[in-house]
Amino acid sequence: MTRMDESLGPSGAAGGSRAWRATLLTLGIFAAVAPAFLLESFQLFQLTMAVIMALAVLGLNIVTGYNGQISLGHGAFFAVGAYVTAILMSHFDWSFWATLPVAALVCAAVGYGVGFPALRLGGLYLALTTFSLAVAVPQILKHKALEDWTGGVQGLFLVKPDPPFGLAVTPDQWMYLSVVAVAALCFWGTWNLVHSRIGRALMAIRDNPTAAQAMGMDISALKTKTFAASAMVTGIAGALSAVAIEFVAPDSFTFGVSITLFVGMVVGGVASILGSLFGGLFVLFVPNIAEAISKAAPGVIYGVILILFLFLLPGGFAGLLRQIAARLTRRRP
Amino acid sequence: MTTSRRTLILTTGALLAAPRLAAAQETPGVTATEIRIGSTNALSGPASTYSVITKCLTAMFQRLNDQGGVGGRKIAFIAYDDAYQPPRTLEQTRRLVEQDKVAFLFNQLGTPTNSAIHRYVNQRKVPHLFLATGADKWANPKEYPWTIGWQPSYRTEAQIYAKYILEQKPNAKIGLLYQNDDFGKDYLHGLKDVLGARFDAMVKTATNEATDPTIDSQIVSLQAAGCDTLVCGIIPRFAAQAIRKVHDLGWKPMMFMTNVSVSAGAVMQPAGPEKGVGLITSDYRKDQSDPAWANDPGMAEWRAFMAKYIADGDLSDNNYTYGYGAGSTMIQVLRQCGNDFSRENVMKQATNIAPMDIATLLPGVQVQTQPGNYNVIRQMQLQRWDGKSWVRFGKVIEGGNV
């Protein structure tokens, strides 16, 4: 179920809802920027990583949540984005901002190329292909032919960009603010996409492909483009992560990353923009909680949480919030 | 007046406290009663066989505390799990340094994992001591003065094999099977170091991935290429396969195996002990199953430690002798520090260890460091499998400094 027209708030009057939205927006900006100055450097680093993972989950949500195509290999696009940025910054001295559009385009192209053969057929084939891609990616990254660029097993080192114009913020703070800005842009773009005609077409394909096809939509073309767009968003997240960690190596991008993104999407809330935010937070902080519960087998806890959510809360955290909000608004006189 | 007296007392108190506050900042992680030491290891996931090292070190610090600690202080050893993933290693290391405010880092596991953090720790001037990895890049005092390894590097090991091969079979045709990562590649570099220009003519290489089911195909290729010598830089699972396949093919090369993959229990038994006869490896540690050390005082000390502090530990797991060696080195450094546990002094003592014997190291193999040479252990001895155990032969050989 999708949230339809969110502009019709309970108050109804257009002027009141506009003021309400302006307030929310200001609060949102404040909430996003404040941590840069309130948190200690390590916690700020953690929050930066959470926002990056939220963006990566958003990418997966575009294709799996809103379009119903199951991808088990989005970690591969995360890796491609990270490496494009790393190579451009490390070998060619590009500035970090300049690498972002290139990383985005490359990931979109790779997504298109991978999706094209598989998306003509059923969802099963995409799942298999993306699964294989995710398992094969570390090996490709280490290959001799690419070694001069990728640094092979040793990986590549990067340096966080310095704050410009001599602003009085630390590199960590500047990194956080940059990440939030890029992520906000992507989230806003996705929100627009989802609430547009194209967005409705995507969801139509997900919910009833036969009917969608009967209506004349070119399903394959649309699915492939969606896959490309989702690869692009996750790729941008990968590029951001490369600079935040200042290091890329094939071992950072194993099959586990794709699984982590998948779990984050389900737990945060499938087909939900807010859910992607929750998913990012979950992905970053749950491993530590799982470690506290069971030092030796946090993976088991991960799997159990995933299955519990699938059974009890298929809408994820976002779905839970929606249920609570619906119950509250219903009670209002 | 009361207010000014109060102010006077408060100000004096603040002034008296200030030096101590300033001192705390100069020696992070160190208080009058405690020294905090941080570490990361793969406590979960596929690499978690090495988590017993952390268990061993925790027990060693426990023993030290029971004996009164060092410099009048007890050790608080904090180890976090990174599941062998570099981004997690960075997160946990930053947590240790910025949140837990440890004095220094010790024996963190892995090559890609340590690669992710060694620039960070060098920028912040945090001692990054005695890493649990044999990669060669840690012995670099010029560029990374705060990072130092411990065990002899894999590259050193390969150099030692190459030297031996040239001695015994100057015209050998060498096959090299190595895992396609930092660990395996050190063997490639080590052979190149010694063979130099002759490398291309003498050596045929094959690689494998950790995810490959078998390496039979690679072994067959190397035999078909006419090799009469085989050097393997592969993990225990593939080592057992390799030993068995070479035997089953009826091939009898002079065969060398990385000392990471020569455990009697985990490799030789599964492969079939009679199939590995003649296999050569090297070691710097005493093999606990070797009857020569049954009455050795050093191993007795180790066994007593295991019995008292890790009663459920598997005595045939040589990660415990490894941990004992690294832990002993660390404790020696702490003792050398006297009462000054500032980061500068810890680093200074860590890079000035006079040659010392350790209970679990072979006689003739010593731990030593100098400010210009960060190779902590430089010697190894070759040993040959005789069907029942490893038999040392020859002298202790020193590896080149690369």
Next chain:
Amino acid sequence: MNGLAHQIVAGIATGGIYAAVALAIVMIYQATHHVNFAQGEMATLSTFIAWSMINAGMPYWVAFFATVVVSFAIGVAIERLLMRPVQNAPELTHVGVFIGLLLIIGNATGWIFGYTTKSFPSPFHSDKPLAGGLISAHELGSTAVTLAVLLLVWAFFRFTRLGLAMRAAAYNPRSARLVGIRVGWMLALGWGLAAAIGAVAGMMVAPIVFLDPTMMLGILLYAFAGALLGGIDNPMGAVIGGFVVGVLENLAGAYVVGTELKLTVALAIIIGVLVVRPSGLFGRVVYSRV
């Protein structure tokens, strides 16, 4: 030329492993129209169970059959407990449950049994090397076992009423119910059989690759390639596909792209099959019209 023969024979031997796992995958697919991503981990768990039994002193074949039975029961239990509640849920939920299973079983196996490599005995021995050392007794024996299992599966589906009922339940559950077939239990049966086949595959594989919790992930990828190549709805096709993938992977690794890209070869096979002939060499081509 000797090297080539070696590589091909070695490829057939590893192909046998892929074929066995591919068979288990196709089994579940035929019964439920789902691909079980946790198949590899389930097989690994079964093999560890067998290992524990053998270590406790049980003779090999007793442990073998006991493991097959236990795995069958586990498969049925998983279907009844985990898949049944979400049977009408969207595809995403099903895949999610498979992934959850993969995480739980994979990590639990590692946690309970540890990650050190263990050896697993083989029931096939020979004192002299066979065929000039080209193939070991075990490799020959396990290939024979895979083919025997394939024959049993084929006969089961073709000649027994139960097999027919299972096929009907998967193909058209509604009609099947109308003629009195207990569709739910057919699905459970499918899972049980697949788990049992997986257990056999695991016990055949372990003596070659040595037993450790991560032994199956790479194999699973090649098995998927084999199953796709042969046709995901055709057991015989899957087995042939598995052998072909084994040989191709070895030859490509030895002569074409080098051993560093063998996983990529599997990926290339998958993409190639999907582009050229998605239903695989032996699968039925399905046309859908809107």
